[in-house]
Amino acid sequence: MTVGRFPNTRLRRNRHDGFTRRLVAENHLSVDDLIWPIFVTEGDDIESEVSSMPGVKRVTLDRLAAHVAPAARLGIPALALFPMTPIEKRDEEGTESDNPDNLMCRAARLLKREFPDLGLIGDVALDPYTIHGHDGVIRDGYVHNDDSVAVLVRQSINQAEAGIDILAPSDMMDGRIGSIREALDQRGLIHVRLMSYAAKYASAFYGPFRDALGSGGLLKGDKRTYQMDPANSDEALREVELDLLEGADMVMVKPGMPYLDIIRRVRDRFAVPTFAYQVSGEYAMIMAAANNGWIDRDRAMMESLIAFKRAGANGILTYFAVDAARQLRDT
Ligand code: PBG
Numbered sequence: 001m002t003v004g005r006f007p008n009t010r011l012r013r014n015r016h017d018g019f020t021r022r023l024v025a026e027n028h029l030s031v032d033d034l035i036w037p038i039f040v041t042e043g044d045d046i047e048s049e050v051s052s053m054p055g056v057k058r059v060t061l062d063r064l065a066a067h068v069a070p071a072a073r074l075g076i077p078a079l080a081l082f083p084m085t086p087i088e089k090r091d092e093e094g095t096e097s098d099n100p101d102n103l104m105c106r107a108a109r110l111l112k113r114e115f116p117d118l119g120l121i122g123d124v125a126l127d128p129y130t131i132h133g134h135d136g137v138i139r140d141g142y143v144h145n146d147d148s149v150a151v152l153v154r155q156s157i158n159q160a161e162a163g164i165d166i167l168a169p170s171d172m173m174d175g176r177i178g179s180i181r182e183a184l185d186q187r188g189l190i191h192v193r194l195m196s197y198a199a200k201y202a203s204a205f206y207g208p209f210r211d212a213l214g215s216g217g218l219l220k221g222d223k224r225t226y227q228m229d230p231a232n233s234d235e236a237l238r239e240v241e242l243d244l245l246e247g248a249d250m251v252m253v254k255p256g257m258p259y260l261d262i263i264r265r266v267r268d269r270f271a272v273p274t275f276a277y278q279v280s281g282e283y284a285m286i287m288a289a290a291n292n293g294w295i296d297r298d299r300a301m302m303e304s305l306i307a308f309k310r311a312g313a314n315g316i317l318t319y320f321a322v323d324a325a326r327q328l329r330d331t
Helices: 011-015 018-024 061-074 103-114 145-161 176-186 204-213 234-245 257-270 280-291 297-311 321-330
Strands: 034-041 047-049 057-060 078-084 119-124 166-169 193-200 250-254 274-278 315-318
Touching: 011 018, 034 061, 034 103, 034 321, 057 061, 061 103, 061 321, 078 103, 078 204, 103 119, 103 145, 119 145, 145 166, 145 176, 166 176, 176 193, 176 234, 193 234, 193 257, 204 280, 234 250, 234 257, 250 257, 257 274, 257 297, 274 297, 280 297, 297 315, 297 321, 315 321
Parallel strands: 034 057, 034 078, 034 315, 078 119, 119 166, 166 193, 193 250, 250 274, 274 315
Antiparallel strands: 047 057
């Protein structure tokens, strides 16, 4: 530990000029840290704004390449894809998740063709595909763990075969990482990576995302029988440990800002690639305040992102990815 005493030690000295502030900065944000979540929708020539997420759009596939091109040009390493499944294709069991021609798979094939170097992350969960908005299948009123895992395994293989590089199970079923890994390996898909939403909390901050995918109005009840209780932190370490033992290559903590302590504990304990998801509600809060003139959007954005790095995140899924990458390039 460094020691010192006032007045020979004055911590303000290093803050006196921009150049020393830069020299002593302990953490840095770079474009390599950014993952951009995007929403795709069916139809032609549509770009519709998500009303609770100003600046975030759902785009149809004919517009997808143009939508993604700025991110690719800026050098953002990867996108996370989320499909808005039309209501008539949703059912009790999330069958559409296993269709090789579903929206997600078509988007993945198109993006791999247009941007071969851009990493694609596929969310694995049933909520975009089920009529009840839950992440798994329901048996006797309960989201059934093992039956859900079986469907999630099929969804995973389907996405991997369409070109998704990193599968990101966000469903919080027990044992799904191991089952997905085994099924991938049996098919020789050994390079497909798993980024597990290991510590995912039952959070109010997902509200705008559920609007974006149209699953919010459908959701019956809540997700507290599978997503974690916000009161818990030791339990997050057990979730991460189990997922690592089952073969996760990277782990995620979600939401982001209210859970920086969890990111720090995970990183300190396991020293594995750890990602944070700055979720829709966090984005919406910053944008709402900024649009009211109550905070400076760009500064709040950059401050929130460096906070993830300080907490120990190796990367951040953020709806600000393109704006942040622009700011990093221009300053
Ligand atoms: C799906 C999923 C959710 C988010 C990512 N994947 C919603 C949920 O669990 O209800 C939320 C992302 C966000 O709020 O930005 N399982």
